[in-house]
Amino acid sequence: MEIEGIKRLLHRPATKFSVGGFRPTNELTESWVGKVFLFGKGEDIPINSRGKQMMPLAQIYLKDLPFVPKELAGIELMTVFVSSDLPEQFDEMGENWLIREYASIDHLTRKDVTSSESFLKPFPLGHELVEKDFPLWDGGGVPYELEKEILILEKSGAIGSYYDIIEHCYDHKIGGYPSFCQSGIDFGDGFEFVFQISSDSKLNLNVVDNGSLMFAKNGSTGEWVLYYDFY
Numbered sequence: 416m417e418i419e420g421i422k423r424l425l426h427r428p429a430t431k432f433s434v435g436g437f438r439p440t441n442e443l444t445e446s447w448v449g450k451v452f453l454f455g456k457g458e459d460i461p462i463n464s465r466g467k468q469m470m471p472l473a474q475i476y477l478k479d480l481p482f483v484p485k486e487l488a489g490i491e492l493m494t495v496f497v498s499s500d501l502p503e504q505f506d507e508m509g510e511n512w513l514i515r516e517y518a519s520i521d522h523l524t525r526k527d528v529t530s531s532e533s534f535l536k537p538f539p540l541g542h543e544l545v546e547k548d549f550p551l552w553d554g555g556g557v558p559y560e561l562e563k564e565i566l567i568l569e570k571s572g573a574i575g576s577y578y579d580i581i582e583h584c585y586d587h588k589i590g591g592y593p594s595f596c597q598s599g600i601d602f603g604d605g606f607e608f609v610f611q612i613s614s615d616s617k618l619n620l621n622v623v624d625n626g627s628l629m630f631a632k633n634g635s636t637g638e639w640v641l642y643y644d645f646y
Contacts, residue, residue: 416561416564418568418573418574418580421561421564421565421568421580422547422549422580422581424561425549425550425556425557425561425581426546426547426548426549426581427547427548427549427590427591427592428481428482428544428545428546428547428548428590428591429482429544429545429548429584429588429589429590429591429592430480430481430482430483430542430543430544430545430588430589430590431542431543431544431545431584431586431587431588432446432448432540432541432542432586432587432588432589433540433541433542433543433586434448434538434540434541434587434615434617434618435538435617436541437539437541438539439539440539443476443520443523443525444476444478444479444520445476445539445540446473446474446475446476446539446540446542447473447474447537447538447539447540448472448473448535448537448538448540448587448612448615448618449470449471449472449473449533449535449536449537449538449618449619449620450471450474450535450537450538451471451472451473451474451494451495451496452474452525452526452527452528453474453492453494453517453520453523453524453525453526454494454523454524454526455515455517455522455523455524456522456524458515459526459528460496460528460530461496461513463498463510463511464498464510464511465498465500467498467499467532468530468531468532468533469496469497469498469499469511469512469513469530469532470496470497470498470499470530470532470533470534470535471494471495471496471529471530471533471535471537472495472496472497472535472612472628473493473494473495473540473587473612474492474493474494474495475492475493475494475495475540475589475610476491476492476520477490477491477492477493477589478491479542480542480589481542481543481544482544482545482589482590483589483590484589484590484607484609485634486607486609486632486634487516487589487609487632489518490516490517490518491517491518491519491520492516492517492520492523493514493515493516493517494514494515494517495512495513495514495515495612495630496512496513496514496515497511497512497513497628497641498511498512498532499532499533499534501622501623501643502641504641504642504643504644505640505641505642506641508638508639508640508641512641514630514639534619535618535619535620536617536618536619538617538618540587545584545588545590545591547582548582548583548584548588548590548591548592549581549582549583549592550583550592550599551583551592551594551595551599552577552578553595553598553599554595554598554599554600555583555592555593555595555599556592556593556599557577565577585613585627586613587610587611587612587613587615588610588611589609589610590609590610591608592608593608593611593627593629593631593642594611594613594627594629595629595644596625596626596627596644596645596646597644597645600642600644602631602640602642603631603633603640605633605634605635605636606631606632606633606638606640607631607632607633607634608629608630608631609630609631609632610629610630611627611628611629611630612627612628613626613627613628614626614627622643622645623643623645624645624646625645625646626643626644626645626646627643628641628643629641629642629643
């Protein structure tokens with residue numbers, strides 16, 4: 416198989432988020448990292464299993480983004496919370512991390528609240544389309560049959576390595592492929608990677624050792640899973 420054919424079969428679109436370099440608008444439709452200010456009736460910053468407030472990790476307004484995965488169809492706003500002491504990988508959502516999804520922001524309330532447990536520095540998020548995000552090689556999402564084709568190209572000298580022909584977005588993003596630090600894992604039957612929040616010095620977030628918090632959703636059940644790894 417030719418290089419362009421392989422790339423065409425592998426790439427996925429993504430929305431890449433950028434932090435810093437511009438002033439916040441403070442509009443309800445502005446996406447943030449390290450901050451959540453929209454809440455449903457009776458909602459507040461959630462409490463974790465130790466009785467402490469979780470950290471507001473992100474508030475993402477989806478309608479204005481250039482790409483949104485099908486797993487988020489019908490959702491206008493998503494807010495994300497996580498304990499300052501990270502939950503275990505694949506911890507069930509609720510006690511130590513939480514995602515709230517809203518079909519509309521019309522009936523949400525703005526609350527300028529902060530978590531006493533948070534060490535994150537809040538920033539508004541800019542966004543841009545990444546037309547072609549590619550999986551990482553070691554368990555990152557390259558199907559076995561394509562792995563064989565790529566190894567044939569490497570052996571023939573047509574390419575030096577897989578990473579000579581692809582680009583991968585390691586930033587905060589929705590869509591695309593997860594940025595595994597170790598060999599990739601399977602999120603589970605019916606689950607697809609949806610978004611990640613990566614280690615970021617501006618945000619004051621270091622996921623153990625330069626890792627990423629990676630979130631996957633089951634399109635049939637609506638369940639979420641959280642996984643992270645690190646170097």
